[in-house]
Amino acid sequence: MISINDLSFAYDDGRMAIEHVSLDFKPGEKAALVGPNGAGKTTLLLHLNGILRGQGSVVVGEQAVDDRTIKAIRARVGLVFQSPDDQLFSSSVFDDVAYGLVYQGEEKIVIREKVAQALEVVGMPDSQARSPYHLSLGEKKRVALATVLCMQPEVLALDEPTAGLDPRGRRGILNLLADLDQTLIVATHDLEMVREIFPRVIIMDAGRVVYDGETQAALADRALLEAHGLIG
Numbered sequence: 001m002i003s004i005n006d007l008s009f010a011y012d013d014g015r016m017a018i019e020h021v022s023l024d025f026k027p028g029e030k031a032a033l034v035g036p037n038g039a040g041k042t043t044l045l046l047h048l049n050g051i052l053r054g055q056g057s058v059v060v061g062e063q064a065v066d067d068r069t070i071k072a073i074r075a076r077v078g079l080v081f082q083s084p085d086d087q088l089f090s091s092s093v094f095d096d097v098a099y100g101l102v103y104q105g106e107e108k109i110v111i112r113e114k115v116a117q118a119l120e121v122v123g124m125p126d127s128q129a130r131s132p133y134h135l136s137l138g139e140k141k142r143v144a145l146a147t148v149l150c151m152q153p154e155v156l157a158l159d160e161p162t163a164g165l166d167p168r169g170r171r172g173i174l175n176l177l178a179d180l181d182q183t184l185i186v187a188t189h190d191l192e193m194v195r196e197i198f199p200r201v202i203i204m205d206a207g208r209v210v211y212d213g214e215t216q217a218a219l220a221d222r223a224l225l226e227a228h229g230l231i232g
């Protein structure tokens with residue numbers, strides 16, 4: 001489904017944020033991306049739909065991410081930022097969730113249906129007229145997810161979906177993610193969530209992949225977790 005081949009990227013200051021990363025994801029696979037702050041998780045996610053373009057390649061299905069395919073890629077890979085404030089900018093929840101569909105030129109009746117459906121899935125069915133600005137962080141995170149879900153992407157990439165949530169908000173997101181059929185690639189520090197939902201875990205440290213395999217084996221390996229700052 002997604003293939004990352006020898007990907008490297010440096011920000012403007014020249015320091016490498018990710019180095020020689022190669023990963024393959026099968027359709028419907030649920031993989032977690034973990035590692036200490038600064039490991040390169042966010043940078044990697046930003047490559048999946050071409051927001052950043054490094055050396056090497058990212059291929060979605062049969063399409064390599066490039067100028068020509070970028071629009072199609074963005075429809076296939078939905079990215080949810082860590083901070084919902086980077087995703088929500090309209091004056092109503094409806095407008096935010098509808099935004100991509102409007103941009104695609106969908107008919108009004110289809111837009112209304114898809115927006116309602118996406119908000120239902122994230123458990124925010126009655127929020128259409130509310131201002132995103134006045135929602136709690138947990139609610140904002142749900143709406144941000146709805147903005148992506150309503151585009152029906154094949155792959156969902158989420159950056160720290162449970163960070164900053166209270167236990168109930170976190171549980172809501174966990175239940176939601178467990179029920180999704182799409183390919184899921186999720187950057188997180190929430191090892192309990194990884195244990196519960198993700199059969200595969202990829203550990204990154206200093207821009208490189210240092211483990212890629214079964215979650216159970218990784219989480220049972222204290223030396224591995226300690227070496228990469230995953231337990232204190």
Ligand SMILES: Nc1ncnc2c1ncn2[C@@H]1O[C@H](COP(=O)(O)OP(=O)(O)O)[C@@H](O)[C@H]1O
Pocket residue numbers: 011012013016017035036037038039040041042043044
């Ligand atoms: N906009 C940026 N400009 C310069 N360096 C950045 C920027 N964003 C991230 N970095 C650097 O890139 C590296 C990887 O960061 P990031 O991908 O955010 O890691 P993570 O999400 O795992 O915490 C870090 O060294 C970080 O300081």
Ligand SMILES: [Mg+2]
Pocket residue numbers: 041042043159187
């Ligand atoms: Mg990050």
